[in-house]
Amino acid sequence: MSVTPIRVSRRGRLNRRISPVFLGIAAAMAASGWALAADYPSHTRFAVFLFVVSGWLLSLCLHEYAHARAALASGDLSIEDKGYLTLNPLKYANAGLSILLPLVFVVLGGIGLPGGAVEVERHRIRGRLRHSLVSAAGPLANVVFAVALMLPFSLGWADGWQLEFRFAFAFLALLQVTAAIVNLLPVPGLDGYGVLEPWLPRSVRQQLAPFAPFGMLAVFVVLYIQAVNHWFFDRMYTVMGWFHVPDGYAYYGYTLFRFWHH
Template sequence: MSVIQMRRTHSGGDRRVSPIFLGIAAVMVVSGWAVWSGFAANGRFAVFLFVVSGWIVSLCLHEYAHARTALHSGDTSIGEKGYLTLNPLKYTHVALSIVLPVLFLLMGGIGLPGGAVFIERNRIRGRLRHSLISAAGPLTNVLFAVLLMLPFTLGTADGWPSAFRASLAFLAMLQVTSALLNFLPVPGLDGYGVVEPWLSYEVKRQVAPFAPFGMLAVFGVLYIRSVNEKFFDLIYTIVGWFGVQDFLVAEGDFLFRFWQR
C-alpha cells in the first residue's frame, strides 16, 4: 500500500462514526419508543433515559459542528484528533463537554453548554472564519431545537402520547437554553468566541484569565432567583412561539426527575 493510500485510509478512519455515539443514539431511540408506547414498567425512568441520551447526542453534534467548521476553515489536524467521529471520549475536556452539562441538567434542569474541542487557531486565516467556528456549535442547538418543536408548530404532536410530547417539549427547552446561554459574550462560552477575533489584543489579554470560570459564573448567576425567573420567562416565550406550551415543559421536567415524588 502506498503512503498516499495509507493516509487516505487513516483519514477515513478518523471520520468514521464512533460506536459509542451510535450506542447513545440507540438508547435515545429505544427509550423514546418506550415512552411513546408506554411499554416501560417505569415510564418516568424511560423519560429520564430519553432526555439524557438526547441531550448527550446534541452535545456531540454541537462539538462536531465546531470541528467540521474548523476543518473546512483550515485546521486539518481535526481528523487526527478524532473529533469527526462524534465520540464524546475524544473531546479535549470530556468533563466540560459531557459530565458538567449533564450534571447541571440533573441539578437544575438547565441546558448549560459545555466545551470544547481543541482547535489549532494558528492554522486558520480570517476573523470571520474564527467567528463561524465558534458560532457553529450553538447554531446546531438552534437547529435541533427547531426540529424538536416543529411537530408542535405544525400541530402534528396533538395526538401523540402525552408523556412523549412532554419529554419532547422538555428536551426542546433544554436546547433553547443551551443555544441562548452559549451565545452570551462571556469568556469561555461560544458567544465570546464569536466576538473575540474582533477585539484588540489588549482586551483579549485582560479577559483570558477569566475564560476557565465563565461557564461556572453563568450557572452561579442563574441561581439568583430574580435572574432565573426572567431567564425562564424568556425561554418560555421563545418556545411558545413554536407552539410548545409551558405546562408540557413542566410536565416533562417532572417526568424526567423520576427520583422525586
C-alpha cells in the same frame, strides 16, 4: 509510490467513521423514545430520564462536531487526526467536563449548558471572520436541533403522541433553546465571546483571558438566583411559544426527568 495515498485514504475514513459510542447514544434515545410512545406506564419516569439524557448527549456531540467541521473547513487540518469527526464524546479535550458537567447543570437547574470543547488550533486559521464562524457553529447546531424538536408541535404532529412523550420532547427542546441562547452570551469561556473575541483589541483580549475558565460556572450561578431564573425561563418559554409548544410541557418533562423525586 502508489501505497501512500491508499494508507492516507484508509486513515481518513477511520477518522471520519461514526463512533459506536455515538451510535449507542442514538440507540438509547430511540429505544427510550419508543418506550414512551408505546406507553409503558411502569417505566415512564425512567424512560423520560433516559430519553432526555441520551438526547442531550447526542446534542453535545453534534455541537462539538459543528465546531470541528467549521475548524476543518477554516484550515485546522489537525481536527481529523484528533478524532473529532467521529462524533465520539470521549475524544473531547476533557471528556469528564464535556459529559458530566453539562448533565449536572441539567439535573440541578434544567438548564442546557455546554461542557468542555474540542481543541481547535487557532493559529492554523486565518481571518477573523473564520474564527468567529468556528465559535458560532456549535450554538447554531443547538438552534437547528431545537427547531427540529419543536416543529412537531408547530405542525400538529405531536397531538397524537402519548402525553409523557410530549413532555419529554418539550423538555429536551427547552435544553436546546437554553443551550443556544446562553452559549451565545458574550461571556469569556462561552461561544458568544468566541464570536466576538477576534474583533476585540489585543489588550482587551489579554485582560479577559483569565476569566474564560470560570465564565460558564459564573453564568450558571447567576441563573440559579431565583429572580433571574424566573425572568430567564419566562423568555425561554416565550421562544418555545413561537413554535406552539404548550406552556408547562417542558416543566412537566423536567418533573418526570427527575425520577428519583416522588
